[in-house]
Amino acid sequence: MKSLSxxxxxxxxxxxKLAEITNKDYLEKTGFNIDNExxxxxxxxxxxxxxxxxxxxxxxxxxxMSKYKRAVALVYDNTCSNCFSKLPTGIKEPSxxxxxxxxxxxxxxxxx
Amino acid sequence: MLEKLxxxxxxxxxxEARTKEEALKELVxxxxxxxxxxxxxxDALKKREVIGSTGIGRGIAIPHTRSTIVNEVYLIxxxxxxxxxFQSIDNQPVHLFFLLVAPPNDxxxxxxxxxxxxxxxxxxxxxxNIDYLSIKDKKELIQLILSLEA
Numbered sequence: 173m174k175s176l177s178x179x180x181x182x183x184x185x186x187x188x189k190l191a192e193i194t195n196k197d198y199l200e201k202t203g204f205n206i207d208n209e210x211x212x213x214x215x216x217x218x219x220x221x222x223x224x225x226x227x228x229x230x231x232x233x234x235x236x237m238s239k240y241k242r243a244v245a246l247v248y249d250n251t252c253s254n255c256f257s258k259l260p261t262g263i264k265e266p267s268x269x270x271x272x273x274x275x276x277x278x279x280x281x282x283x284x
Numbered sequence: 285m286l287e288k289l290x291x292x293x294x295x296x297x298x299x300e301a302r303t304k305e306e307a308l309k310e311l312v313x314x315x316x317x318x319x320x321x322x323x324x325x326x327d328a329l330k331k332r333e334v335i336g337s338t339g340i341g342r343g344i345a346i347p348h349t350r351s352t353i354v355n356e357v358y359l360i361x362x363x364x365x366x367x368x369x370f371q372s373i374d375n376q377p378v379h380l381f382f383l384l385v386a387p388p389n390d391x392x393x394x395x396x397x398x399x400x401x402x403x404x405x406x407x408x409x410x411x412x413n414i415d416y417l418s419i420k421d422k423k424e425l426i427q428l429i430l431s432l433e434a
Contacts, residue, residue: 206335
């Protein structure tokens with residue numbers, strides 16, 4: 173069972189992938205073939221994943237994606253990898269059903 | 285450009301995998317990351333393979349993905365003497381792997397440039413029938429790849 177922040181990270185990775193395979197540069201430079209029927213399966217998986225995320229967090233995810241082109245960022249050395257701000261000492265890795273946001277940029281934090 | 289990404293620690297000569305999943309796992313294991321991070325990368329790579337194999341034919345595959353879980357571009361190289369069933373476009377087993385993982389936003393879109401370069405190198409290896417399977421030394425393999433980058 174994935175944590176809530178793990179699901180949001182997976183959703184972001186799927187959206188990155190979908191953006192990539194429709195990028196002209198990507199297809200021209202690499203020459204890879206994409207199976208459109210399988211892309212539909214991936215889209216269905218993404219929809220299913222979205223249903224597993226509480227709506228208020230999904231809305232926040234969308235707002236962050238619009239603002240930063242990403243909504244989830246890793247924590248490295250107690251630092252947000254989106255805005256590079258040091259996190260307050262009180263911020264700890266969330267439980268499976270919780271989400272922690274960066275107190276400076278507001279992005280969803282993922283503790284690897 | 286590839287020189288910065290090539291590291292002996294991220295090269296495996298003599299892969300043991302026989303299937304696509306085993307091959308991806310064996311290569312991802314070379315990353316110095318937590319088990320959870322490696323699993324996330326593996327899942328992302330597998331999802332990419334579902335929408336179209338990155339086995340480009342002539343014994344070469346370029347599995348790749350962007351993932352939030354990494355903060356820099358990683359290139360992993362694997363050589364399998366026996367070959368791996370990778371559902372390549374020509375249905376031939378894969379002997380040479382270039383696995384690329386990149387963060388969501390990388391400076392100067394290095395990922396796409398590297399991916400393009402690797403695709404060119406792979407085509408050259410196939411076209412010129414370069415014998416990479418006889419290479420036993422990682423340094424020698426790195427030198428070969430760098431010589432083909434030029």
